[in-house]
Amino acid sequence: MKDLIRLLKPYRAAFGMALVALILAAVFNSALTGLITSLMDNVLTDSATQVQSQADRLFGYKEKLQGLQNWLNEFGVPLEAIREARTDALINPIPWAVMAIVVFCCQALFNYIGTYTMGKVGVTVVVDLRQAMIDKVMTMSMRFFKEYSTGDILTRINTDVLRIQQAISVKFGEMIKEAANVVVFLFLAFFINWKLSLTLFVLVPMVGLPVAVFSRKIRKYSRKSQSFLSALTSHLKEVLVGMQIVKGYQKESFESTKLAQTNSLFFKYALRELRITAVTTPVMGLIGMVVVVSFVCYGSLVVQNGTMSQGDFLFYILVIYQLYQPIKRMARANSDIQQAVGVLPRIAEVMEWDNEIREPEHPQSMPGHPQVENLAFRKVRFRYGDQPDEPWVLDGIDLEVGHGEVVALVGASGSGKSTLVKLLPRFYDISDGALEINGLDIRRMPKAELRGLFGLVSQDTVLFDDTVHNNIAYGLKDASREDVIDAAKKANAHEFIGQLADGYDTTIGESGNQLSGGQRQRLSIARAILKDAPVLILDEATSALDTQAEREVQQALDTLMKSKTTLVIAHRLSTIRKADTILVLDKGRIVERGDHEALMKNHGVYRRLIQLQEEGIHAL
Numbered sequence: 001m002k003d004l005i006r007l008l009k010p011y012r013a014a015f016g017m018a019l020v021a022l023i024l025a026a027v028f029n030s031a032l033t034g035l036i037t038s039l040m041d042n043v044l045t046d047s048a049t050q051v052q053s054q055a056d057r058l059f060g061y062k063e064k065l066q067g068l069q070n071w072l073n074e075f076g077v078p079l080e081a082i083r084e085a086r087t088d089a090l091i092n093p094i095p096w097a098v099m100a101i102v103v104f105c106c107q108a109l110f111n112y113i114g115t116y117t118m119g120k121v122g123v124t125v126v127v128d129l130r131q132a133m134i135d136k137v138m139t140m141s142m143r144f145f146k147e148y149s150t151g152d153i154l155t156r157i158n159t160d161v162l163r164i165q166q167a168i169s170v171k172f173g174e175m176i177k178e179a180a181n182v183v184v185f186l187f188l189a190f191f192i193n194w195k196l197s198l199t200l201f202v203l204v205p206m207v208g209l210p211v212a213v214f215s216r217k218i219r220k221y222s223r224k225s226q227s228f229l230s231a232l233t234s235h236l237k238e239v240l241v242g243m244q245i246v247k248g249y250q251k252e253s254f255e256s257t258k259l260a261q262t263n264s265l266f267f268k269y270a271l272r273e274l275r276i277t278a279v280t281t282p283v284m285g286l287i288g289m290v291v292v293v294s295f296v297c298y299g300s301l302v303v304q305n306g307t308m309s310q311g312d313f314l315f316y317i318l319v320i321y322q323l324y325q326p327i328k329r330m331a332r333a334n335s336d337i338q339q340a341v342g343v344l345p346r347i348a349e350v351m352e353w354d355n356e357i358r359e360p361e362h363p364q365s366m367p368g369h370p371q372v373e374n375l376a377f378r379k380v381r382f383r384y385g386d387q388p389d390e391p392w393v394l395d396g397i398d399l400e401v402g403h404g405e406v407v408a409l410v411g412a413s414g415s416g417k418s419t420l421v422k423l424l425p426r427f428y429d430i431s432d433g434a435l436e437i438n439g440l441d442i443r444r445m446p447k448a449e450l451r452g453l454f455g456l457v458s459q460d461t462v463l464f465d466d467t468v469h470n471n472i473a474y475g476l477k478d479a480s481r482e483d484v485i486d487a488a489k490k491a492n493a494h495e496f497i498g499q500l501a502d503g504y505d506t507t508i509g510e511s512g513n514q515l516s517g518g519q520r521q522r523l524s525i526a527r528a529i530l531k532d533a534p535v536l537i538l539d540e541a542t543s544a545l546d547t548q549a550e551r552e553v554q555q556a557l558d559t560l561m562k563s564k565t566t567l568v569i570a571h572r573l574s575t576i577r578k579a580d581t582i583l584v585l586d587k588g589r590i591v592e593r594g595d596h597e598a599l600m601k602n603h604g605v606y607r608r609l610i611q612l613q614e615e616g617i618h619a620l
């Protein structure tokens with residue numbers, strides 16, 4: 001609860017205003033109830049009965065008001081004369097009507113101000129919280145995305161945050177309104193009989209006990225159901241993205257069954273949550289009933305010994321009942337608030353995640369920026385986890401790459417090629433050794449400057465559901481249409497873009513699914529050409545394109561690599577042959593290095609890999 005209230009801190013002025021408005025609305029609401037009860041006595045009656053009933057009420061509380069009457073008599077106020085004089089007067093309903101309208105308008109106005117302001121605070125908290133989560137997720141290291149699935153992250157940012165909005169916008173307001181009602185009726189109860197009301201105070205904590213137990217359970221089940229919802233979203237997203245494979249392998253019912261299992265686990269915990277929520281109200285009702293029944297027994301005693309009149313006691317019971325209604329509503333609102341409190345740890349987990357790829361405390365600009373003269377791995381070791389018994393994925397990598405050099409990385413699957421290039425833009429930090437550019441350790445450079453040095457072309461082309469222009473100019477705000485067209489021409493993409501319905505303004509669908517594989521690759525190459533970064537990291541696609549598409553992509557890549565320092569994870573013999581240096585990786589170590597001719601003479605791993613490839617077996 002404290003955490004939920006902490007979220008409101010920046011909006012305390014608006015929240016305070018909403019609270020005051022809601023309390024005033026509750027006060028006017030009870031005044032309205034009072035006015036309606038006085039309708040019978042003061043409006044829908046004749047003058048004599050009205051005065052009689054007023055007088056009865058006034059003089060009825062003899063003990064309480066005796067002092068006031070004496071005091072008024074002493075000052076010569078003719079109470080009895082007033083009583084007589086008004087007996088013949090006609091009833092004028094206008095003052096009551098005006099009063100009723102004024103009170104109602106005040107109640108409605110404060111209700112509007114309170115509800116709207118509280119709702120606005122809720123929406124603002126949620127929008128800010130969601131944005132803070134999005135901003136945080138954007139800065140997360142790749143380790144975070146390995147640990148949390150996409151669906152889980154999406155559920156936390158969307159569904160979990162929505163529960164908080166509901167709690168703040170609606171339920172907090174309800175709580176406050178009902179609390180104000182409780183205060184008003186408590187005051188009345190004390191006014192009528194303070195001794196009896198004190199007894200009530202002893203009994204009220206009895207109500208709090210089950211509320212605390214239920215709250216804990218609701219929080220627990222709410223957390224569980226949300227985590228299964230996350231798993232469901234995550235799995236569903238995978239299935240939707242991979243629908244072609246699911247259909248191709250006829251796995252629709254298999255996936256449906258798997259999804260149904262998670263769905264039923266969600267159902268199980270959502271149902272438990274619902275059961276506890278549903279049981280809260282009757283249990284509270286029962287406790288309320290026990291309280292009322294105890295009062296009746298006690299009342300029987302006080303009426304018999306003459307401490308209270310029957311009428312007073314009945315009125316008191318009514319007040320207590322009125323007191324119990326808002327408490328019941330508060331219990332219901334509390335259930336919803338507890339559900340929101342239940343998801344808070346899931347949000348906190350994201351917000352408090354420690355990003356291990358840190359910005360240096362005293363960043364240093366790279367000497368000679370943006371020219372990359374030298375890129376060096378010095379005894380680099382790396383593993384994904386930090387357990388001491390985990391094997392090294394890269395072990396003792398020593399490598400120097402000069403300006404304009406092309407280095408091809410080859411090796412069996414899982415030998416560490418992709419991992420090696422991921423260390424350069426600090427997607428992961430090395431575990432041991434040093435990684436330098438122009439002699440400066442990359443961990444001392446500002447992250448933005450470091451990442452600006454690399455152009456990435458990966459084998460799974462990453463495109464967004466946006467226009468061709470925006471996909472090529474991704475991240476470059478100032479790129480003009482001419483620049484984009486120029487890059488597209490160099491990437492052999494201009495021609496096919498011209499044939500699209502809206503040319504460069506065509507939206508290409510989620511992940512560019514309205515384009516062919518070769519077209520997607522050429523768009524991502526155009527993007528890298530436009531970025532014009534000094535170092536190129538290329539992950540050559542293993543999937544076969546037809547000869548024409550392959551030739552077009554290859555031409556685009558050649559243009560891209562011109563006069564650039566390039567590290568390429570190479571699968572095509574043509575690329576490997578052109579490389580200045582070929583590094584052969586095996587189980588995280590560089591086992592051979594040199595150019596094609598030299599390595600072929602070696603009769604080692606490289607020669608074997610090439611022979612396997614020539615035999616048509618995919619080995620690189």
Ligand SMILES: Nc1ncnc2c1ncn2[C@@H]1O[C@H](COP(=O)(O)OP(=O)(O)OP(=O)(O)O)[C@@H](O)[C@H]1O
Pocket residue numbers: 146384385393411412413414415416417418419420620
């Ligand atoms: N995010 C990760 N978390 C944990 N281990 C990983 C992760 N990514 C890769 N690995 C492991 O690190 C090792 C090297 O993987 P890497 O992707 O660098 O190999 P690769 O040579 O690029 O393989 P391929 O040619 O098949 O892409 C593998 O054993 C792999 O299981």
